[in-house]
Amino acid sequence: MPQVRVRFAPSPTGFFHIGSARTALFNWLYARHNGGVFILRVEDTDQTRNSDEFLRLIYDSLRWLGLDWDEGPGKGGDFGPYRQSERASVYKEYLERLKASGRTYEKDGALYFRISGEPQVIEDAIRGRVERTEEKDFVIVRSDGNPVFHFVNVVDDIAMKVTHVIRGEDHLSNTSKHTELFKAFGAPLPTYAHIPLILKQNGPGKMSKRDQGALVEEYQKRGFLPEALVNFLCLLGWSPKDDREKLPLAEIVRLFDLPGVNQSNARFDEKKLAHMNMVYLHEMDPGKCFSFARDYLKSRNYFAGAEPEEAYLREVIALCQPKVRAVEDLPGFIGYFFSDEYAIDPKAREKVFSKGDPKARLGELLAALPQADFSSDTTLEALIQGLAAQHAAGTGDYIHPARLALSGTAVGPSFYGLLRVLGRERVERRIARFLATA
């Protein structure tokens, strides 16, 4: 069995979207599973729609997702160049061969390929036997002299010795054009594997670049964890067949195979992606989570140049990591750690003042603070429990008003952790201020 060679062949004519990312991912998984070669080939033959910016986006997104290519731009390889805009001589050579075979003719200034009209049969690795008969001759070179997709795609797959063509099902009907060309060149057919499409989450049709949540770049900017997105994407059209969902990439590489890929289209579900992202965030090593979250907050210019002390930020992040669903929730969750200027949520205030005597409890807490032991959550818990016992109250009678005073809100991280991280000074100051003004 010759070495597996697969390629991902995007065209830089628009933003890099989820569907493309999954196609790249499945190719990458198949290459890694088989110890094969993952080729990145840029299909930039449409000179009017190409853009360097989109090309950079493709590179960035693939790198962010961890889909490293073995051959391609910036990497080299024995079958380059890997940008079709630089392969004119290759196409010319193959074109001459086709012309010599008498299978081409010119019409309206464009060059057409004369099909055989024979039924084209492929053994698709995912769908099984698929037969289709191509009905019309088609253009392979535009009147401006540029070759078109069907032609260059096949020529490059031959020239780059691609063994498996793993692509979206939207190409299934085009395959008859491609096999006609392979045969005209006397080249063996690659193994085809047409993966199901990703459908937009609302409304009919496949997901496109314009749809909500379609752009990979968007998830990167929003602070999603690439491992989570990759894991989620693997589960769209493939599964490990047991009930596991979060599984390490190495395990997916070990299990992934073409016959295990589903045949039916999958609807994109951003809620489930968000959940996967949360699971990854909660299980993340706190040290890694800290740097990831810090980088995210910086990218959002959250600190506006006034960055807090690293040790303090580290504690804040560690305290909130298990409580937020995503790092993008952080800005709205941690503001009061860095500024005394937080608003008191009226609803939370109303709830706190609806029963008992919150001010009296806060007074008692304030009085106890100078002697309190802030070294651990446990000692602080003991402090609150001691006060509660002493004044025949519940711990909640201290906790709820104090949380409101310290953060202005009714929701937040573990209360004892909140006290510990804020520290005695801030806690005293804020409670005193609250008692004086509220």
Place this chain on the structure above:
RNA sequence: GCCCUCAUCGUCUAGCGGCUAGGACGGGACCCUCUCAAGGUCUAAACAGGAGUUCGAUUCUCCUUGAGGGCGCCA
């Protein structure tokens, strides 16, 4: 219009002739007397329809319906 593909809870899926049709997201309920966007427990929810094949079909075949895709001098 012609051609190709697909069809299990709302969604992602497991199931490859005999199962109380399993898991996850989302939904609902309850618990956690430290809140909650976190965590825990429980719960509702599916084999599109019709013919066959078979002792027996979610599972195999055909038809219908539905969904998706292709039919560019886009890729």
